[in-house]
Amino acid sequence: MATIVIANTTVVSGDSERSVYYDSNIVVEDGLIKEIGSGGDVSPSYSGAEVIDGRDKAVFPGFINCHAHITATIDRGITDDFGFPFPFRFPENVRNLISEEELSVFAMLGAIESIRTGSTGVVEVASGIERYAKEIVGTGLRWFLAECGGDAVVGPGYKPGEPVTEFSDAQREKVIENSLELFEKWDGHDNGRITFMTGATLVETSSPRLLSQIRQLSERARCPYTIHLNQSRLEVNTALEMHGKRPSQYLADSDFLSPRLLAAHVRYPNGDEIRLLGENKVAISHQPAMAARRGVIPPIPLLRDAGCTIAMGTDNNTQDMVEAMRVGMFTERILRDDPARPQPEDVLGMATMGSATALGKEKIIGSLEVDKKADLVIVDKMRANLSPNMRVVSSFVNNGQASDIRSVMVDGKFIMRDGKILTIDEESIVREADRIGRRAWRRLVEKYPNVGFPVELAP
Ligand SMILES: [Zn+2]
Secondary structure, rough: OOOOEEEEEEEEEEOOOOOOOEEEEEEOOOOEEEEEEEOOOOOOOOOEEEEEEEOOOOEOOOOOEEOOOOOHHOOOOOOOOOOOOOOOOOOOOHHHHOOHHHHHHHHHHHHHHHHOOEEEEEEEEEHHHHHOOHHOOOOOEEEEEEEEOOOOOOOOOOOOOOOOOOOOOOHHHHHHHHHHHHHHHHHHHHHOEEEEEEEEEEEOOOOOOHHHHHHHHHEEEEHHHHHHHEEOOHHHHHHHHHOOOOHHHHHOOOOOOOOOOEEEOOOOOOHHHHHHHOOOEEEEEEEEHHHHOOOOOOOOOHHHHHHHEEEEEEEOOEEEEHHHHHHHHHHHHHHHOOOOOOOOOHHHHHHHHHHHHHOOOOOOOOOOOOEOOOEEEEEOOOOOOOOOOHHHHHHHHHHHHHEEEEEEOOOEEEEEEOOOOOOOOHHHHHHHHHHHHHHHHHHHHOOOHHOOOOOHHHH
């Protein structure tokens, strides 16, 4: 029974009372939070424990990134600045120019960034997650492996938002079979650290039958499921063109909406869609920093008021939940035209308990409370950007930097300690990713000069 005591520290519990404990000890035993006690001295009953000096530190619940594509790290500096869908039509994906082994380098790069920026849980949304699942599971992070698919018959150059004319029964069956296989393989793996999720990738590429089968699968397997919803105006127009309905109505009529659904983005819903999503208690994964890069502020207050749970994520190219929280706070204040709403505690709540609730794990993770999993981050308060530290949550959300996060623990085990990631060879992954990514993108741009990509890449 490994016992760890973080002593004499500040504990931001993230519980429903938003309790902050000062000069407290947090005791971790067998992966769980055993005690959060006030008072300076460690209880004598923990005399065999490893005691960590928590003075000048604050312990936060780990952030839960509800929507990531970790291998999209290969597109950094390429797809960030031109909107969505990406307007330049390369006939093939850059990932065709790298090997499977090279692809997992980018998955590991995303995992490193996730850890360094304080995530303890990540929803990785992909088609073909098995190509790198084993590697990322080995990082010690809490993963929600969301394998998504579609049954549309489309070519390799298909871009989200384009209308589809044909769906394939064989492909639909393959999506469902694949999900069942991965569920059996991964769900509950390693003491419940791995959760399997199923999903449909896009509204445009999913038939009503696929949608209802995915929803049924999630009911049987009791796993959450996901989809990209309302992510572009083009998607809305295409749904109207293909089905005569807006995207959320199409999903509702395909029996796809339920409280287990984690719908990503929801940037352009109309009032009827907001009502529909709220009535069905759908959870929304809000990616504020990516939305802001795309020039959008999604109507989060309306979705919340309608009854949706709001979770937080990062989406492509970055895994930085510190940035997501701050941009989420700023953009919602702009949207409301209110400089005092939301408060830092509200956005921290979205990134922790909001995300945990959206995933159906609110009793297990998302806050620092006795008997919950010990998924936590330790922040150094004695930083020029955080001192004087009078409101610990406000200081961190307004002024914190990822580098203030010194240690990350998942399931009671440190995966980063005192600034060093313990489960990954960080330096070699960063070097490899830089080499492979620059080479692959240069090759793609040179191969298709007529695409007219207007950016000069580094040599
Ligand atoms: Zn996405």
